[in-house]
Amino acid sequence: MRELLEQIDSWRAEGESIALATVISASGSTPRPVGAKMIVSGGGKMQGSVSGGCVEGSVIEHALDVLAKGEPRLIEYGISDDMAWDVGLSCGGQIEVFIEPLASVS
Amino acid sequence: MKADTYAAIRAAIQASIPAATATCLSGDAEGQVMFLRASDSFDGSFGDPALDQAVRARLLEKLDEGGAGAEELEGVRVFFDSYLPPPHLVVIGAVHTAIPLVSIARIMGFDTTVIDARGVFATEERFPHSDDLIEAWPDEGLAEINLHHGVAAVILAHDEKFEDPALDVLLKSEVGYIGAIGSRKTSQERLERLKARGYTDEQLARIHGPVGLNLGGRAPEEVAISIMAEIVAVRNGVDPARALATAKSA
Numbered sequence: 001m002r003e004l005l006e007q008i009d010s011w012r013a014e015g016e017s018i019a020l021a022t023v024i025s026a027s028g029s030t031p032r033p034v035g036a037k038m039i040v041s042g043g044g045k046m047q048g049s050v051s052g053g054c055v056e057g058s059v060i061e062h063a064l065d066v067l068a069k070g071e072p073r074l075i076e077y078g079i080s081d082d083m084a085w086d087v088g089l090s091c092g093g094q095i096e097v098f099i100e101p102l103a104s105v106s
Numbered sequence: 107m108k109a110d111t112y113a114a115i116r117a118a119i120q121a122s123i124p125a126a127t128a129t130c131l132s133g134d135a136e137g138q139v140m141f142l143r144a145s146d147s148f149d150g151s152f153g154d155p156a157l158d159q160a161v162r163a164r165l166l167e168k169l170d171e172g173g174a175g176a177e178e179l180e181g182v183r184v185f186f187d188s189y190l191p192p193p194h195l196v197v198i199g200a201v202h203t204a205i206p207l208v209s210i211a212r213i214m215g216f217d218t219t220v221i222d223a224r225g226v227f228a229t230e231e232r233f234p235h236s237d238d239l240i241e242a243w244p245d246e247g248l249a250e251i252n253l254h255h256g257v258a259a260v261i262l263a264h265d266e267k268f269e270d271p272a273l274d275v276l277l278k279s280e281v282g283y284i285g286a287i288g289s290r291k292t293s294q295e296r297l298e299r300l301k302a303r304g305y306t307d308e309q310l311a312r313i314h315g316p317v318g319l320n321l322g323g324r325a326p327e328e329v330a331i332s333i334m335a336e337i338v339a340v341r342n343g344v345d346p347a348r349a350l351a352t353a354k355s356a
Binding site: 001002003005008020022024025033034035071072074096098100101102103 | 107108109112113115116119120129131136137173174175176185187189192215
C-alpha cells in the first residue's frame with residue numbers, strides 16, 4: 001500500500017475515482033503474494049499489480065465496473081476458470097482478487 | 107473502503123505506526139473495513155458484536171504477525187491485512203559499496219540510513235538518495251535508530267575500531283540481519299576477537315560475514331546486490347548458504 005499512496009494522492013488531486021484491487025488468496029505457483037495490490041483510476045490508468053501481468057487487464061475492466069456501480073466484488077482467477085483462454089493464470093495457480101471503491105465518501 | 111478509513115491507514119503508514127485492517131468479504135457487511143492502529147485504537151464495525159469482538163482479537167494478533175490472509179470468523183469470510191513500518195537498511199561505513207547498496211535498498215522499499223564518523227565519506231553529495239545520513243561513531247549513530255526486527259544492518263567499515271562498537275550495539279538489539287564485510291580470514295578473526303570478549307557462538311551466529319551471497323562479483327554494484335540478495339533471503343527465512351542452490355533447483 002505504501003508504494004501506492006503517492007499515486008492515489010495524485011489521482012485524487014486530479015479528481016479521479018479510484019478502485020483498489022487486493023489479492024485475497026493465492027494457491028499454487030502465483031507470481032504475487034496475498035496482500036498484493038493494484039489501483040485503477042476511473043480513467044482506466046493502473047499502478048501496482050496482482051499477478052505477473054496475467055489478469056491485470058480483466059481486473060481493470062472489473063474495477064471500472066465497481067466504480068460505476070459503487071459495489072465491491074470478489075473475482076476468482078485460475079486455470080479452471082471459464083475464461084482461462086484469455087485471462088487465466090498461465091502459471092497454473094489460482095488467485096482471488098477483491099476489488100473495492102477506494103476512499104468513497106458514502 | 108471509506109474515505110476516513112483510507113485516511114487513517116495512510117496516516118499510519120506515513121508515520122510508520124503499525125496498523126492492521128479487516129475487510130468483510132461476505133454477508134451484509136461486505137466491503138466494510140475494521141481498523142486497528144498501534145495496538146489500542148480500533149475503528150469500524152461489521153454490525154455484529156460477537157463478530158466484531160473476534161475480528162478485534164485477530165487484528166491485535168496481525169499487528170505482531172504481519173502479512174495478509176483471508177479467514178472464516180463466526181461464519182463470515184474476513185480478509186486481514188497489516189501495515190507494518192517498512193524495512194530499514196542501516197549501513198555503517200559510507201564507503202563506495204554503500205552508494206549502490208542504498209540505491210538497491212530504496213528500490214526494495216527500505217528506509218535507508220548511512221552512518222560514518224568521517225565527514226569526507228558521509229556527504230550529501232555522495233548519498234543524496236539516502237533517507238538519513240548520520241555523521242557519528244557507529245554506536246552513537248545506532249543509538250538514534252529504532253533497532254526493530256525489520257532492520258538490516260550492514261557494516262562496511264573495514265576497521266575494527268568502527269566494527270566492534272557497532273557490533274556491540276547490534277548484537278544486543280533485535281535487528282533481523284547483521285552483515286559485516288571482510289574476507290573469510292577477516293571474518294574468522296572478527297569472531298575470535300568477539301568470542302574473547304565474551305560473546306557466545308549463538309550470539310555470533312547472527313553475524314553474516316563474509317557478507318552477501320556468493321555471486322562472484324567484485325564491483326561495488328555487484329557486491330551491493332549480493333548483500334541485498336542475502337538480506338532478502340534472511341528476511342524470507344531462507345538459509346543464505348542454500349539460497350543460490352535453491353533458486354537453481356526451484
